[in-house]
Amino acid sequence: RRPRGRTTLMIAAAAVLGVVAGTCTGYLIQAERPPTELPPLSQPVVPRAKGEAEPLPASQDRQIRLDGDLREFLIDRPKKARDVEDPPGRDGWMGLSAYAGRYNGPSDTFANLLADGFRRSATTSWRFGENGGVYINLTQFRQVDTLGASLWADNGVYWANREKDTRSWPIPGTGEHAGTVYVHDTPDRKPGYLPLYTAEAHAWRGDVYVEIFVHDSGPIPKSKIMDLAKRQVGKL
Template sequence: MEEPERAESSRRGRTALMIAAAAVLGTLAGTCVGYLVQADRDPTPLPPLSQPVVGQAEGRVAPLSAAQDRQVATDGDLRKLLVDRPKGAKDTSALRGRDGWMDLADYADEYKNPSAAFTDLNGDGFRRAATASWRVGETYSVEINLVQFRQKTSLGASEWADNGKHWAEQEDGTRSWPLPGTGEDNGMVYVHDRPVREAGYLPLYSAEAHAWRGDVYLEIYVNDSRPIPKATIMDLAVRQVGKL
């Protein structure tokens, strides 16, 4: 059976712009008041130009090894950072992308409103996405995406992780837990106990995880016709975070 469409990406753009504009106006007002106050004060003597010389430390700092520097790993082949799929697992019928990669259009198509998602992802500096999906048996399936952002003008990875967590929390009958290894509130795991039911199809239970590490947003989706235990999604998410 086909999986239901993922929740659309709802952005906080207008509110964020209003807050930013208010902050700018407040800064300008404070600056004007500061000039008026300074105009009535006597000049403050400048400090002497000569200052003590700070000695330079000797020796060289050893560079981080490839194992210690996460940037080395995430700038390489992201597909190698995806968890290995279990033995005997098969490709899903909804396999997306090409050779384990999704470009901007492929990934935006994951959302209910692809055009809006495309615009948001592009504005947030989408760089690339590595993907893996598989199924075990007839009804159990997994999809994992590692979405990398350039993060020159915004923290895209954390923003899209927050977006994923927001929509996961909107579903009724949802339990959630922090994801170990991701820092405070950086990662969450969700189990949806209320299945999606459609006439002529088996019930569809789901679980998901959302987290970010550096410039990479991690999302995991698990579906089955039976309730999904917390241990199933948690183990998968912890192993995936460990590879990042």
């Protein structure tokens, strides 16, 4: 640091005296002005509405609807769809352990799901064409201490965005950052196996996290994953 010289101190002292003189002048001018009336602190009282608001019918109250059988909100399988060889879950339900087992580090995932209020997960799957497959999960959270559905949707979006050669589009009707589809253009290749192309979608509605996965031996068009996502989110 360079030492301060005498000139610098003189300039600093003059600046301080100027500020003090200006402040005193301002106080004197203000003191000679007549006082300005202030608005009252109290505000007018708004009268309460009479009667009670009618509750929404069950057909319009999404929370009541989703408290029923969550499997009924899965989109229907195509008529010509075939069962996958090892379907996830049992009878359309996937337990907490099975759901956590789909992730890398299932033990940590199990604990995180518990902390975020995992309630239940409904699932469906089917095969199409020669090598294609579709997997859909609706995972519901209690959302007492945290917004689990949006939190886990953001987690799915984070990992989908990390894949190379990935294209993405928002799902119409889901609002900002509430639903996105992804197409991964580079397949997973292993010796002795057909190339594996994948696409996925992540969205949330209320307390339900929607995730859709599609795989095939050939490129997956945007229209396929987008159609599945729009129909599934729309059914919620």
